[in-house]
Amino acid sequence: xxxxxxxxxxxxxxxxxxxxxxxxxxxxxxxxxxxxxxxxxxxxxxxxxxxxxxxxxxxxxxxxxxxxxxxxxxxxxxxxxxxxxxxxxxxxxxxxxxxxxxxxxxxxxxxxx
Amino acid sequence: xxxxxxxxxxxxxxxxxxxxxxxxxxxxxxxxxxxxxxxxxxxxxxxxxxxxxxxxxxxxxxxxxxxxxxxxxxxxxxxxxxxxxxxxxxxxxxxxxxxxxxxxxxxxx
Numbered sequence: 001x002x003x004x005x006x007x008x009x010x011x012x013x014x015x016x017x018x019x020x021x022x023x024x025x026x027x028x029x030x031x032x033x034x035x036x037x038x039x040x041x042x043x044x045x046x047x048x049x050x051x052x053x054x055x056x057x058x059x060x061x062x063x064x065x066x067x068x069x070x071x072x073x074x075x076x077x078x079x080x081x082x083x084x085x086x087x088x089x090x091x092x093x094x095x096x097x098x099x100x101x102x103x104x105x106x107x108x109x110x111x112x113x
Numbered sequence: 114x115x116x117x118x119x120x121x122x123x124x125x126x127x128x129x130x131x132x133x134x135x136x137x138x139x140x141x142x143x144x145x146x147x148x149x150x151x152x153x154x155x156x157x158x159x160x161x162x163x164x165x166x167x168x169x170x171x172x173x174x175x176x177x178x179x180x181x182x183x184x185x186x187x188x189x190x191x192x193x194x195x196x197x198x199x200x201x202x203x204x205x206x207x208x209x210x211x212x213x214x215x216x217x218x219x220x221x222x
Contacts, residue, residue, distance in 0.1 A: 043215075048208060099164040101147055101162055
């Protein structure tokens with residue numbers, strides 16, 4: 001158990017819909033990262049938050065957005081869903097120290113039909 | 114640009130055989146490198162990081178700055194080692210990791 005909690009485990013929805021994925025980081029970790037894992041693209045970094053502020057952006061579509069709340073949990077919002085958004089979405093957290101690794105949650109498996 | 118290359122998509126070996134999973138990186142500064150393992154599309158678990166120079170589950174990895182490599186090795190593969198292995202690079206002050214495409218290790222009995 002990494003200590004990073006993600007809900008829900010699975011999500012099945014239709015094209016055009018909007019979903020929210022939730023992540024609680026490990027106790028004491030201020031940074032949260034979101035990654036998308038698809039079969040053809042591998043692991044793609046989406047976005048990072050640190051103590052409520054957006055810190056870095058990766059390959060995140062405009063239809064996607066995220067935020068980190070004062071209690072440090074984070075939500076990833078995916079809207080106008082397309083079939084190609086079907087993937088595993090991972091959240092990770094880390095201590096802000098040099099050489100500290102990312103600790104990943106169990107992921108949310110999103111299926112868009 | 115920072116990049117991680119894992120040249121083998123699939124590596125198949127027999128139980129007891131040595132294993133080497135290749136990882137090359139592209140980064141001009143001082144890198145932080147990690148190996149993660151993923152069993153059956155579950156969460157990614159940290160296996161090794163270059164700074165610790167430890168052996169986990171019999172795996173070791175050495176950073177070779179001259180060859181910009183961080184290959185993962187195990188002298189005797191076990192069936193339970195079958196999984197996806199990802200090499201990852203942290204470049205600069207940003208905290209996010211850049212992942213390679215992964216290598217699927219299959220250990221046959």
